[in-house]
Amino acid sequence: MIWVMFLILFFMGATVFSFINVLIYRVPRKMPFGMERSICPTCGNILKSYDLVPILSFMVLGGKCRNCKSKISWRYPLIELLGGILAILCFWNENLLFVDMKLFFVQGTLYFLLLAILTAIAFVDIDTMEIPNGFNIAIFVLGVVSIFVFPELTMLERVIGIFSVSVPMTLISLLVLGAFGGGDIKMMAAVGLFLGWKLCLLSWFLAILVGGAYGIYLLAAKKKGKKDHFAFGPFLCVGCMVALFWGEQILNWYFASFYSF
Ligand SMILES: [Zn+2]
Numbered sequence: 001m002i003w004v005m006f007l008i009l010f011f012m013g014a015t016v017f018s019f020i021n022v023l024i025y026r027v028p029r030k031m032p033f034g035m036e037r038s039i040c041p042t043c044g045n046i047l048k049s050y051d052l053v054p055i056l057s058f059m060v061l062g063g064k065c066r067n068c069k070s071k072i073s074w075r076y077p078l079i080e081l082l083g084g085i086l087a088i089l090c091f092w093n094e095n096l097l098f099v100d101m102k103l104f105f106v107q108g109t110l111y112f113l114l115l116a117i118l119t120a121i122a123f124v125d126i127d128t129m130e131i132p133n134g135f136n137i138a139i140f141v142l143g144v145v146s147i148f149v150f151p152e153l154t155m156l157e158r159v160i161g162i163f164s165v166s167v168p169m170t171l172i173s174l175l176v177l178g179a180f181g182g183g184d185i186k187m188m189a190a191v192g193l194f195l196g197w198k199l200c201l202l203s204w205f206l207a208i209l210v211g212g213a214y215g216i217y218l219l220a221a222k223k224k225g226k227k228d229h230f231a232f233g234p235f236l237c238v239g240c241m242v243a244l245f246w247g248e249q250i251l252n253w254y255f256a257s258f259y260s261f
Pocket residue numbers: 040041042043044045065066067068069070
């Protein structure tokens with residue numbers, strides 16, 4: 001039974017993330033993302049509903065437009081696959097399912113929506129080096145909802161969370177001009193409200209660790225100079241995702257090994 005549920009969850013997650021694909025494409029271009037039908041960006045052909053089945057349509061079409069045979073980016077099915085996997089991870093809480101089914105679905109859905117927006121932010125930031133305000137406002141709204149859905153995280157932890165990363169990021173940006181973008185800072189304030197200060201700080205440290213390694217690689221491989229910038233948002237988003245799923249374990253492991261010395 002549980003596997004049927006996970007299969008349905010996977011498909012629903014992939015479907016939601018195929019809408020995230022639409023947002024990633026349309027939001028930076030200031031296109032309406034509500035009702036308009038999806039078209040092939042090369043030939044303008046309106047896509048049929050059977051061409052919009054997540055992952056499967058891409059495989060059936062061999063990664064090419066049905067009409068003009070131009071290549072469809074691998075990013076679309078990969079983001080849909082990510083959505084399916086994240087949906088399963090968000091609802092991977094069988095104990096709660098049998099204790100309180102309503103809470104199980106509400107909590108899983110809220111986590112999933114946060115991850116969906118973080119994914120949109122990561123790819124829009126890769127494409128445009130900017131994080132649209134609307135996404136940060138959406139995270140903030142989810143943060144307000146999470147106050148009621150995850151009451152075990154206190155209001156104090158959340159309020160500290162709003163400032164725990166955004167303030168140091170602002171200070172660093174004042175010292176080193178352009179170290180972090182305003183969008184990154186606003187995003188981490190909203191994430192802090194949702195996750196609280198511990199997981200928010202952890203997200204930031206993880207992002208600096210991975211993003212720093214990537215920066216050193218770019219310098220070493222001479223792909224970018226010292227003055228160049230790369231989008232830091234995607235690293236923050238990955239940091240938040242890891243902190244959301246495994247943050248408590250990472251912190252417990254870290255402090256357990258710290259105090260054993
Ligand atoms: Zn086409």
